[in-house]
């Protein structure tokens with residue numbers, strides 16, 4: 001698929017089909033994240049892929065704070081992106097904190113997962129609201145760990161592409 005087509009097709013999936021997600025497809029999502037760019041190639045990330053159908057609903061519950069994300073009950077897998085220590089080049093480390101680039105790096109990993117999901121016919125939705133402490137307990141993650149994102153994954157119930165609501169190009173870009 002052409003990359004711009006992929007950009008047009010990718011959307012946050014909020015209606016999942018009752019269909020399991022193949023393990024191999026989840027592995028490919030992680031492979032895409034593994035190949036993402038990062039500051040000094042520090043790769044300050046690790047991933048917990050939740051595919052055990054006994055644990056998946058428990059993760060869903062952790063993302064449904066404040067009554068939000070009801071749709072997530074239909075997700076068949078979750079990918080939790082964790083922030084790891086970044087080893088920067090010594091010359092860079094002299095002026096920047098080790099985690100200075102990490103947030104951006106994690107964003108690159110998260111979006112790579114979303115595109116990889118879309119390219120394989122899956123749907124994904126980044127969940128911004130989650131109970132980090134409960135997730136740590138459930139998934140045996142050290143409680144001090146920072147999260148880069150929680151991504152719900154499943155097959156979309158429909159292949160309809162919604163209209164994209166985006167700021168116009170003139171508002172966001174200057175070509176000089």
Ligand SMILES: Cc1cc2nc3c(=O)[nH]c(=O)nc-3n(C[C@H](O)[C@H](O)[C@H](O)COP(=O)(O)O)c2cc1C
Pocket residue numbers: 010011012013014069125126127128129164
């Ligand atoms: C950091 C972040 C947090 C998000 N959190 C949620 C969320 O909790 N629930 C949800 O339904 N969508 C969430 N989204 C999806 C956005 O609402 C969505 O990307 C945006 O509206 C654009 O729509 P699209 O992804 O369908 O193109 C989140 C996206 C990002 C990047």
